[in-house]
Amino acid sequence: FIFLAFLLAKQALMGTPGCGCQPLTVAVRSISFSPRQVTSDASFHSVSFSETDHPKVLITGGLGQLGVGLAKLLRMRYGKNNVILSDIRKPPNSVFHSGPFIYSDILDYKNLREIVVNNRITWLVHYSALLSAVGEANVALARSVNITGLHNILDIAAEHGLRLFVPSTIGAFGPTSPRNPTPDLCVQRPRTIYGVSKVHAELMGEYYHHRYGLDFRCLRYPGIISADSTPGGGTTDYAVQIFHDAIKTGKFECNLKPDTRLPMMYIDDCLRATLEVMEAPADTLSMRTYNINAMSFTPEELTQELQKQMPELEVSYEIDPVRQGIADSWPMNFDDSNARKDWGWKHDYDLPELVQTMLNYFREETRMARVN
Ligand SMILES: NC(=O)c1ccc[n+]([C@@H]2O[C@H](COP(=O)([O-])OP(=O)(O)OC[C@H]3O[C@@H](n4cnc5c(N)ncnc54)[C@H](O)[C@@H]3O)[C@@H](O)[C@H]2O)c1
Numbered sequence: 001f002i003f004l005a006f007l008l009a010k011q012a013l014m015g016t017p018g019c020g021c022q023p024l025t026v027a028v029r030s031i032s033f034s035p036r037q038v039t040s041d042a043s044f045h046s047v048s049f050s051e052t053d054h055p056k057v058l059i060t061g062g063l064g065q066l067g068v069g070l071a072k073l074l075r076m077r078y079g080k081n082n083v084i085l086s087d088i089r090k091p092p093n094s095v096f097h098s099g100p101f102i103y104s105d106i107l108d109y110k111n112l113r114e115i116v117v118n119n120r121i122t123w124l125v126h127y128s129a130l131l132s133a134v135g136e137a138n139v140a141l142a143r144s145v146n147i148t149g150l151h152n153i154l155d156i157a158a159e160h161g162l163r164l165f166v167p168s169t170i171g172a173f174g175p176t177s178p179r180n181p182t183p184d185l186c187v188q189r190p191r192t193i194y195g196v197s198k199v200h201a202e203l204m205g206e207y208y209h210h211r212y213g214l215d216f217r218c219l220r221y222p223g224i225i226s227a228d229s230t231p232g233g234g235t236t237d238y239a240v241q242i243f244h245d246a247i248k249t250g251k252f253e254c255n256l257k258p259d260t261r262l263p264m265m266y267i268d269d270c271l272r273a274t275l276e277v278m279e280a281p282a283d284t285l286s287m288r289t290y291n292i293n294a295m296s297f298t299p300e301e302l303t304q305e306l307q308k309q310m311p312e313l314e315v316s317y318e319i320d321p322v323r324q325g326i327a328d329s330w331p332m333n334f335d336d337s338n339a340r341k342d343w344g345w346k347h348d349y350d351l352p353e354l355v356q357t358m359l360n361y362f363r364e365e366t367r368m369a370r371v372n
Contacts, residue, residue, distance in 0.1 A: 036155045054078040055163070055278075058121045060106050060153070061128030063087040065229045066167075066270065068095055070125065073271050075099055084119060087128075106149035112156050123278060125165045126153045132171050132326055134233030135194040146197030154204055158214045165278055166205055168220040168289060170263055171235070172198040175329040180261075182331035184291050184338050192326055202289045209288050217277050218289040222263035222296075222334060224270050225354060227361035235326045236262055239302060246306055246313050247362040255320035258300035261332040265294040266349035266357065273345060280343040287342070293334035294347035295354065305355045 057074055059067050062085035074083045075098075085095065086104035095101060104115055106128045115121070128149060135142035150166070157164040173182055174190040188199050205216035223236025231237040238254050245252040273292050277285075297305075303315045339345035349357065 055123040057083045057123040059125045109152045123163045131234040132194040142193045163215040168198045171195040181333040181335040183335045222265045226267035243358045263334040269347045290339040291334045291336040293336040296333045
């Protein structure tokens with residue numbers, strides 16, 4: 001069967017000389033390969049994910065704001081040893097002892113491939129990236145990690161028949177996109193290297209899906225707010241920092257204007273959405289890249305909600321022109337009706353629940369610190 005599939009696939013790629021016919025896309029989808037591996041490794045793809053088994057998951061860039069939380073969620077569901085966190089940084093003790101961790105630089109194709117093969121990986125969650133503000137400060141590195149790194153990931157995933165999740169972002173839209181609300185399909189002309197690289201990821205993932213049958217799944221996350229992990233240099237970071245500073249000093253200096261409206265989401269909703277879209281049966285997905293939404297607020301509105309519980313909180317504004325410029329080109333509200341319709345997406349946290357949950361976390365942390 002594999003040999004027959006290989007012949008069909010090869011024929012599909014090369015076409016039948018002189019007939020001018022379309023490639024056999026159905027045959028191509030029955031096996032997985034990518035342009036790097038068409039001939040030499042086409043018989044290699046014997047490991048495939050069975051819906052009844054637990055997936056074996058690799059998370060790249062797993063030591064950032066989102067990876068550790070995702071690993072925790074997936075480990076509760078699929079078992080501790082079935083979820084491997086990876087990064088180029090040294091993990092803190094708590095992370096190292098909570099489950100498998102492995103060094104992986106996504107720019108090292110051979111290393112990635114070895115990890116996937118040796119651990120019989122079936123799902124790949126690709127979190128490595130340089131975020132918006134950090135990317136603008138180092139365009140060459142952002143281009144390399146976010147674009148060249150993604151090419152490695154796509155090829156590895158296609159060659160080994162992996163289900164691949166790549167997050168996109170509100171930053172994949174730009175000043176010419178409709179901003180309130182922003183639908184799934186519209187003009188995308190972002191003006192940051194981060195945004196450009198994420199549009200590239202969406203398009204390449206969808207291309208590999210149509211061309212090679214790659215099971216690519218992508219969600220455009222809003223700004224993600226979390227208590228127990230620090231953000232990695234995005235434009236929405238203020239909405240996390242305000243909680244830290246409010247609890248610690250009762251004061252916060254915001255780097256965005258008070259009326260800057262951006263879509264936001266509490267981390268638990270974001271991670272659950274990721275799990276749900278990864279588990280969604282393929283035939284429920286009418287698209288491969290979805291907006292997901294929860295709430296949308298301005299620094300002023302977040303401050304007011306916080307002040308309901310901390311009336312003494314003082315917020316001042318010292319605008320960062322780079323971040324403000326980025327925020328002004330991003331969606332104010334996200335239309336996620338397709339995600340809700342296709343695979344039942346539903347958020348749990350609106351602004352009041354978000355603020356309450358964050359404050360509870362930090363108050364408990366402060367109480368514990370005092371006890372210790
Ligand atoms: N956090 C958000 O608000 C948000 C919003 C939208 C989309 N996203 C996307 O979600 C993903 C995870 O975001 P995050 O906030 O955890 O990011 P983060 O910046 O906190 O973490 C990214 C991780 O990638 C790692 N990394 C950098 N270069 C690497 C390389 N060459 N090889 C392997 N790893 C490398 C870093 O060490 C870091 O731990 C990213 O793709 C991001 O674009 C995040």
